[in-house]
Amino acid sequence: MESVTFRNPDMAWHIAADIHLPPAFDADKRYPTIVSIHPFGSCKEQTSGSVYGKALAAQGYVVIAFDASYQGASGGSPRWIESPSQRVEDVSHVIDHAVTLPFVDADRIGVIGVCGGGGYALNAAMTEKRIKAVVGITPVNLGRLFREGFSGFDPLGTLTAMAAQRSAEARGAELQVNELLPASLEAARENGMTERDVYEATDYYKTPRGQATGGATRMVFSHAQKTLSWDAFAFAETLMTQPMMVVLGQKVGAFGAYRDGMEIYGRAMASKDRQLVELEDWSHYDLYDREEPVGLALEKIVPFFRKHLGEEDVSAAEAA
Template structure:
């Protein structure tokens, strides 16, 4: 694994990546390559590389995990912006970089993403036809989640709050960066924040299990307006022509990955091969790094990618 930053000619900042390579890697050969997209509030050092990137590299793939623009070690100002359009564009820019690497087979590129990253990579595949197959691991449609749970089912109120905050910042006020999770499991318990996804997210992101410096779990409130008008699965019935797989756990939580995985599977009617993998005894955050559910997922993902990208 090596860390590489790049900037294409049409970019204003660098994208930071981790490139994972198979055993006995030979730079003179070409390999099928997987672009790995991290969750909302996460970074490349977490599940996108440490879990799925590692497993896919061991299975024979070059894997490029990267930090989203405005997040982690990638550039872009202001920091902690969650912009779905930019997140999807980042996927294409990483592919732009990948196809310049001599060991990447440009005709055998796949995408994988976890949580919000699953929603982003699925959306990218709608228009980015260099992606030949795509997998969403417990995928979340961030637009749907913002319109519902994240706005307390009051999207107009959230938009009005964002508008007021952006005006205040434009006039010199302090930026409002929202922390998305309790600071610790103890704080979560003390404040009654024990809903499955919230509590398990805290266990992953706020303990040594998954905690990383770049995984900020923060969001710049004033710049999140466009998220509420975005939908990961728009036009999926027509544009999702590639093979697509959604992997979901049947232990349902508030972030809605079970629902979203079912939705993209149901809507991807133009796909050449659509597959839904349901894991009965596992939850959203179990699929981030726990060996048994990840192993069950990989047992489906590797043959899927092998069939479609080699």
């Protein structure tokens, strides 16, 4: 694995990424490459890199797991902004960097994302046609989630509160940084926060199971207004043309990944190869890192990418 930072001329900050390389990597070869997008409130060292990044690299792909702008080791200020438009633009910036690397086959680039990252991956593919195949692992449409559960089903009231807070901060008040999860499993139980997704998210992010330094489950409240008007699946019927796979756990939770995954699968009628994978006995957060469901998911994902991205190009090495 190589850790890198890069920036584009139209960016005021850098993007940090881990490049996971295949076994017996040969810089004279050109490899199909997969961009891996982390969940909302996560970082590249968690499921996008340490689980799916490593697994796909072991199958012969170059995998670039990156930190979103304002998060992890990437730049951008203030910290902990969740901006869907920037998150999608980040994917294009990563691809911009990838196509400059001599070992990346620019004609065989795929994208995979987990949770909110799955929603971003699917959205990015609609307008970024350098992406040749896309996989959403338990994908969440973050705009829908913000308009519903994350705003207490009061999006207009939430926008009004965000407006007041942003004005206060412009006048010198401290940023309102919201913690998204209970501090521990014990705190979750004590406060009755035992709904499946909330409790399992706490088990992943707040215990040694999934904790990582860059995985701050925080969000600047005043800068999230645009999230409430964002829709990961807008124009999917027309613009989602690439091969697409959605992987879902059938144990449903409040964050709505099963619902969102079924929606995008149903709407993406223009996709050249539309596939749905449902795992009966598993939940949203099981698909982050649990060995059995991740293995079941990869049994479908790897052949899908093989079909649409193929194997590495050995012609350069053979010619040498």
